[in-house]
Amino acid sequence: MSSPTPTLTAPGSVQADATAGGQIAPSPARGLVCRNCGATFGLIAEHACAECFGPLEVDYDPELMRAVTREQIEAGPQNIWRYAALLPVGQDPADRVSLDPGLTPLVRADRLAAELGITGGLWVKDDSANPTHSFKDRVVSLAATAAKSFGYTKIACASTGNLANSVAAHAARMGLPSFVFVPSDLEPGKIVQSAVYGQALIAVDGSYDDVNRLTSELAETDEFEDTAFVNQNVRPYYAEGSKTMGYEIAEQLGWRIPAQVVIPMASGSLLTKVDKAWRELVAAGIVEDSDWRIFGAQSAGCDPIATAFDNGWDVIKPVRATGIAKSLNIGNPADGPYALDAVRRTGGSIGRVGDDEIVAGIRRLARTTGIFGETAGGVTIAVLCQLVERGLLDPAAETVVLNTGEGLKTLDPLLPVVAPTHHVQPSLKSLREAGLIG
Numbered sequence: 001m002s003s004p005t006p007t008l009t010a011p012g013s014v015q016a017d018a019t020a021g022g023q024i025a026p027s028p029a030r031g032l033v034c035r036n037c038g039a040t041f042g043l044i045a046e047h048a049c050a051e052c053f054g055p056l057e058v059d060y061d062p063e064l065m066r067a068v069t070r071e072q073i074e075a076g077p078q079n080i081w082r083y084a085a086l087l088p089v090g091q092d093p094a095d096r097v098s099l100d101p102g103l104t105p106l107v108r109a110d111r112l113a114a115e116l117g118i119t120g121g122l123w124v125k126d127d128s129a130n131p132t133h134s135f136k137d138r139v140v141s142l143a144a145t146a147a148k149s150f151g152y153t154k155i156a157c158a159s160t161g162n163l164a165n166s167v168a169a170h171a172a173r174m175g176l177p178s179f180v181f182v183p184s185d186l187e188p189g190k191i192v193q194s195a196v197y198g199q200a201l202i203a204v205d206g207s208y209d210d211v212n213r214l215t216s217e218l219a220e221t222d223e224f225e226d227t228a229f230v231n232q233n234v235r236p237y238y239a240e241g242s243k244t245m246g247y248e249i250a251e252q253l254g255w256r257i258p259a260q261v262v263i264p265m266a267s268g269s270l271l272t273k274v275d276k277a278w279r280e281l282v283a284a285g286i287v288e289d290s291d292w293r294i295f296g297a298q299s300a301g302c303d304p305i306a307t308a309f310d311n312g313w314d315v316i317k318p319v320r321a322t323g324i325a326k327s328l329n330i331g332n333p334a335d336g337p338y339a340l341d342a343v344r345r346t347g348g349s350i351g352r353v354g355d356d357e358i359v360a361g362i363r364r365l366a367r368t369t370g371i372f373g374e375t376a377g378g379v380t381i382a383v384l385c386q387l388v389e390r391g392l393l394d395p396a397a398e399t400v401v402l403n404t405g406e407g408l409k410t411l412d413p414l415l416p417v418v419a420p421t422h423h424v425q426p427s428l429k430s431l432r433e434a435g436l437i438g
Contacts, residue, residue, distance in 0.1 A: 028064035029088035032056040032236055035338065045150045047235040055334065056236045058088045065284045070255055078103050080138055080244040086280065088237050089145045097144035097174050101137035102244055104129040106252040112368040116388050121398040125249055126371050132169045132193065133406035134162035135270065139241035140230060144170045146237035147228030154178065154227040158212040160266065160327045161190035162405050167230060168197040181211050187326060189409040207321055209331050242270045246277025249400055255287050259397035262295045262384050264376040264404055265305055266328040268339030271296055275342040294343050295393065296350035297383035299325035299358065305336045309343065309350040324355045324413045325375040327405060349392045351383035358382055359413050365403065372407035
């Protein structure tokens with residue numbers, strides 16, 4: 001599909017910010033670069049390199065990144081746009097299409113740490129607090145803002161659920177039509193949350209990889225040439241939204257980077273972008289340089305990145321996804337090789353856990369922190385436990401784990417194991433008989 005004629009604002013251009021009475025920070029984005037061959041392109045709506053078909057990502061002007069200060073960030077809005085000077089779009093508040101996600105809680109998990117023997121400090125970055133209750137609001141806010149800049153009049157996506165929720169919500173806020181494609185066996189909670197916004201929701205009989213293949217074909221048709229597919233033709237901008245989680249963690253820790261982080265993996269993009277965010281903060285002089293280790297978490301039902309890590313492979317062999325962690329069920333993860341690179345470069349590891357361990361992880365997180373995570377959160381906590389047990393994660397080092405979504409979206413795995421602890425009649429006698437009072 002050919003890109004729309006408009007391009008994004010060139011780096012260095014500055015406009016007056018009427019809302020702030022001053023100047024809008026210039027966009028630091030200077031183009032797109034291929035992650036494989038290094039070929040460079042303008043700020044266009046493409047996700048694949050014209051030279052080698054490798055993935056494109058945003059390239060930044062290092063001088064403009066170094067001009068950003070902690071004080072500038074801290075004076076910004078209480079959402080992801082406080083980091084606008086480090087992002088490719090959204091420098092002008094009038095251009096933003098956003099539910100204003102971000103600045104989600106970083107919860108100190110002392111009780112969980114005590115159970116696991118972690119003495120260096122344990123934190124949970126809880127992105128279930130975002131507007132549609134997952135980290136996907138970060139990426140869609142950037143994708144939708146880029147789509148607006150490019151002149152697209154519709155937005156669409158292939159999704160395992162959380163992205164579908166966020167795209168439909170953003171489209172409703174924009175007043176534009178959206179087309180959300182999901183596997184037909186998606187969790188009911190995510191189906192309802194996508195459908196409630198009144199947008200087109202297309203259930204496809206197949207896996208996420210089948211859905212993604214279908215939307216890739218659809219994006220090339222004339223009927224959808226005016227449509228931004230958020231995780232395809234505007235993917236380079238979409239993916240940068242995940243960096244804001246890394247920025248926030250560093251800021252919430254007092255402008256430092258934790259020694260260890262455990263991140264759930266579907267495509268692997270979130271893991272690579274958190275790492276990129278920390279490298280950018282160091283390069284910009286916003287935080288002191290330090291060593292950190294990145295650990296990935298996958299479900300045993302969909303573990304292509306973990307399998308490649310275990311076998312020392314540099315390529316990912318696709319798998320057919322199964323298991324209850326449907327938000328992580330991407331059998332052919334686009335960012336898998338780059339996630340491997342980040343884990344290996346930082347001296348981390350990748351774990352995998354089965355369905356029973358995932359349910360136990362959800363319950364353990366809830367019982368010790370009051371955070372109800374979805375199945376991806378259960379994967380992360382179960383892998384954290386596994387890493388500690390195997391001696392792969394240093395219990396004396398400060399550790400952050402990411403909870404990327406809300407547990408109310410994935411109730412089905414818990415229904416067989418969670419229920420009222422007592423059933424009584426409306427009388428004190430019944431309470432005494434149940435042993436609840438003396």
